[in-house]
Amino acid sequence: MTSITHGHAERPTDLCIVGAGYVGLTAAACFADLGHRVRCLEASPARLGLLRRGVVPIFEPGLDELVARNVAAGRLSFTDDVHEAMAEASIVFMCVGTPPRADGTPDLGQLACAARDVVTSTGRDLILVNKSTVPPGTGEALELLSEEHAAPGQRISVVSNPEFLRESRAVEDFFHPDRIVVGAEDAETGRRVAELYEMGTPVVLSDRRGAELVKYASNVFLAIKISFANEIAGLCERLGTDATPVLRGVGLDSRIGTQFLSQGPGYGGSCLPKDLSGLLAVGEAVGYEAPLAAAAEATNARARRSVIDRLETALGGLNGARIGVLGLAFKPGTDDTRDSPAVDLVRLLVERGAIVHAQDPLASPVTIPAARVDEPLEAARDADALVVATGWPEYAALDPEIVGRAMARRIIFDAVNALPSQAWRDAGFTVYGVGRGAPTSFHPVVWAPIEWALRSGAVAAAAPAVAGA
Secondary structure (H helix, E strand, O other), X not given: OOOOOOOOXXXXXEEEEEOOOHHHHHHHHHHHXXXXXXXXXXXXXXXXXXXXXXXXXXXXXXXXXXXXXXXXXXXXXXEXXXXXXXXXXXXXXXXXXXXXXXXXXXXXXXXHHHHHHHHHOOOOOEEEEEOOOOOOOHHHHHHHHHHHHOOOOOOEEEEEOXXXXXXXXXXXXXXXXXXXXXXXXXXXXXXXXXXXXXXXXXEEEEOHHHHHHHHHHHHHHHHHHHHHHHHXXXXXXXXXXXXXXXXXXXXXOOOOOOOOOOOOOOOXXXXXXXXXXXXXHHHHHOOOOOHHHHHHHHHHHHHHHHHHHHHHHHHOOOOOOEEEEEOOOOOOOOOOOOOOHHHHHHHHHHHOOOEEEEEOOOOOOOOOOOEEOOXXXXXXXXXXXEEEOOOOHHHHOOOHHHHHHHOOOOEEEEXXXXXXXXXXXXXXXXXXXXXEOOOOOOOOOOOOOOOOOOOOOOHHHHOOOOOOO
């Protein structure tokens, strides 16, 4: 897909993109590939230096090709000089971080500074398009802030255009989105922003608060769906059945769908946890409870603890046990370890006294209380158990016999359902997984409240027949 050159914008526009992170760099390269002229403003000297040398500082399939092609075509450039970045631009995309504070509310400091800097760099009328995830009402505040720093007669319009890019699929998602959401107080300004995409995608036009809420609501729904799957998986464990066909049977209902409906150690990454806590904070600020979102957060934490609890039961204790953990990224196909369930599993294991050796084929550096090793077999060496915490295809391709010979005990916990489990059982492994019933976790089912329809003696024969269900 990324090998196709776009460059077909009917009305090429000069754009400034503020921030060259996952969202900003992807947006900059993709808008340039659509034919727009893009200058990307990046404050980090290290990141800017890499980009100017032609090195893409993040792992995102296809992005390095897009950046190289559009830099060569003269449609994309990088700078730390706000005046250079704003030399021609009248539309600015704000793609800066809004990290959560300790109480779950987003820190909007970077957004405020970026808006101030771009507004004061020019006297032209500007459209500030916010792509950063923010609580509803931020657009009004950003417009007021911008007007305070605007030159006399300068008009600033703030538009919300939330991003829905999945890490490891960001380029594909930009060019083939499910929808484009634009929130503006002026319909013409909203249409002007939507027309930059020129991809025939469904466009949702709303006011700013509505567009800001779409991003929170979408991610919270996905978090709830994942937590629901893990809740059903926990019930399957108690009943001694397998959650995989159960959840597939649920997800094949077209009203529900199979995506995000699978068991595992919970959701993670840079979006779902942050947006869920952000929505809860918004609700608290306006005096509105969100019990479904709060329950999803609690269920997510329980999913991670449950993996460790079951492993502890299987080993007869974790204190002093040597555990190999395969995977640190929050999902396969990315190097991102932010809010990664795998990293949490490592920390929980160490808290219970385990000695952990962890491996990941791509994960960015992360501080963990464990040894990092380069190969899966190093993580497995002399291990009492192995935990697959990220579903990399490399792990599914491992030879169970070779891995087993390296380990002290043949116990494996596949927390992400990545392995061909029968092959591992055939190699003598005891295989555990989320949502799979096992003798150590099975509880007999007693239906005390049920009164059977058959009653004693002849009374049953005299009972009226049931006409239908």
